[in-house]
Structures are given as structure tokens and as C-alpha cells.
Amino acid sequence: MLDTLLIPASVIRRALDMRDCIDAVERAFAAQADGAVLQPRVTGTPVQHGGFHVKTCGLLDPPVYAAKINANFPRNPAVHGLPTVQGVVALFDAERGTLLALLDSGEITRLRTAAASAVAARHLAREDAHVLTICGCGVQGHAHLDALALVRQIDAAFAYDLLPEAAERFASEVSSSLGIDVRPVSTLAEATGQSDMIAMCTTSHGILLRRSDVRDGTFIAAVGADHEDKQELDPALLADAAVVVDDLAQCTSMGEVHHAIEARLMTANDVRGGLADVVAGKVRGRQSSEEITIFDSTGTALEDVAAAALVFGRCNAGGCEAIRLRD
Numbered sequence: 001m002l003d004t005l006l007i008p009a010s011v012i013r014r015a016l017d018m019r020d021c022i023d024a025v026e027r028a029f030a031a032q033a034d035g036a037v038l039q040p041r042v043t044g045t046p047v048q049h050g051g052f053h054v055k056t057c058g059l060l061d062p063p064v065y066a067a068k069i070n071a072n073f074p075r076n077p078a079v080h081g082l083p084t085v086q087g088v089v090a091l092f093d094a095e096r097g098t099l100l101a102l103l104d105s106g107e108i109t110r111l112r113t114a115a116a117s118a119v120a121a122r123h124l125a126r127e128d129a130h131v132l133t134i135c136g137c138g139v140q141g142h143a144h145l146d147a148l149a150l151v152r153q154i155d156a157a158f159a160y161d162l163l164p165e166a167a168e169r170f171a172s173e174v175s176s177s178l179g180i181d182v183r184p185v186s187t188l189a190e191a192t193g194q195s196d197m198i199a200m201c202t203t204s205h206g207i208l209l210r211r212s213d214v215r216d217g218t219f220i221a222a223v224g225a226d227h228e229d230k231q232e233l234d235p236a237l238l239a240d241a242a243v244v245v246d247d248l249a250q251c252t253s254m255g256e257v258h259h260a261i262e263a264r265l266m267t268a269n270d271v272r273g274g275l276a277d278v279v280a281g282k283v284r285g286r287q288s289s290e291e292i293t294i295f296d297s298t299g300t301a302l303e304d305v306a307a308a309a310l311v312f313g314r315c316n317a318g319g320c321e322a323i324r325l326r327d
Contacts, residue, residue, distance in 0.1 A: 028306035033280035057301035129196035136201035158191030
């Protein structure tokens, strides 16, 4: 009988690098296109200052099932000195129901969210894209620069945050660690007007990016709208772009697509397709170099189970120092 592994964030960081996570997430989306997954589900409960949500999904190869329970409290860093996202991923054997592992969800979420955007960029960004804007210089801003630099040659980047000191600190840290020229900017538009790729990584509840801020041919990873009250993009921008989603049901109920539908500028039928079908070649993501392409990323447990399964496999084989729980 397998022991249940307890896998903290520090172990996950040693067991899984961003490049491998990108590949694992891409394989999972390809499997979804082939019908080889247990379809993702999500439920949530709002509370004062935040909320809880549960996301589930399973793979058929390997046969595993994951349930991620997350607490999302945006005020935590400033008010309590705690992470915005805290939680756990429970990974099960999908054939016998055995609990295989409990993993820190914050680190899984950090990796898989940026990895999904990188998978989308592989298929939706222009091949010659080389200038990036990061909007939101927190955990996901750092992760997205790491991930996108693995799928496109980033020669220069801009950093924007509502807190100017956060953008300045981000630019200084990343410029030295990655060897990329990263410049803080005081307005988002001055950066996006010069960029080929934009990663929106905020917890905004209002429009930050408008159509006039974006030049033709740009790829946008819209990451922040993981709740119906969150929004980063002007609906008019989505209406004028080719939109690909991680999960259509989620995106029409709480993503950027949701806001465009509410504004009556789009319908669900206007979405070009899901990332799974784009990865599998069933839908052509980018159809011209002039198109603006948008990845509406609400976050799906398909990404969680892909990352968690890879971490568990490596730890169970002795590749990291996870804690084994026994009776």
C-alpha cells in the first residue's frame, strides 16, 4: 500500500521546474481534446475579504484525480503578511480511490497558471514576439515572465503595478536574475503600446486595458478574472480579438468573456475555441500576424492535476524529500 505523501512548497519547487510544468500542462490539454480526462468542475463560497473555491479534475493516464481547495484573500499580503492564495491539492489514485498526496496549492497554482499562459503563447503569440509587458508585479507577474521567456525570445520587458515601488522592485530583481532589460513604467498604456505580449496578473475589479492601448498582433494572457466580480480587460478589446479560453463554461460565467457577454459585445459562439482544441490542432489559434489574440485564463483543475501528478511521481520515486504519512 502506498504511503500518502505530504509535499510542501519547498519540495515542489525542487521537484518541478517551469519548463517541465509547461510541457505537463500542454500534454494535459492535448489529452482533454482526446477525451482522456475526467472533466473539470468548480464550486466556490464567497466570504468577507475573500473566498474559498474547490476545483476538481482527473487524468486517465496516469489515472489520478485532484481536488484543489483554495482560500483567496487579496488583502492578506498588506494586512496580515500572508499569501493571497493558501490551500491544498489532494491527489488520489483514480482507480482505487487511494489518497496519494497532499500538496501545497499555492506553489502548484503559481506554476500551473503561468505554465498555461505559456502554452497559450506557444500557439497564439507571433513567432517574432520579443517585447513583453507584465501588469501586476506580484507572484504571478514573476512566474509569467519566467514562463513566457521559455516559449518566446524576450529581449525587453516592461513592468507596471498600481504600486510604483512594486514595479521598480520587480524590474530590478528580474533584470539581474534573468538578464533581461526590464523597465518600470508609470502608466500601463506606455508599455503595452510597445509590446508584442501582455500578461495581466492582477486582482483588479475594473478595466485596466483598453483596445486603444494594444497594437495589432499582440498576444494577451488575461489571468486575473477568476471570479465574476474581477475584470482586467475592456469588453470592446475582446470583441475585436481572437479569444481562446481555458474552460468555456468557466469563462462565460466568471472570466473576461463573461464581461463581454454581459456587455452584449460577444456571445459564447464568438470564442474561437478552447486551448485544448488549439493544442491538439483542431482549432487554429492565430490566423494572421495582425490579429490580437487573447487567452482568457480562469484557472482549471486540469492544470492542477497535471502539475500535481508530475510532482507526486517524482517524489514517490525518491526524487525529493516529501513526508510520508503512515498509520
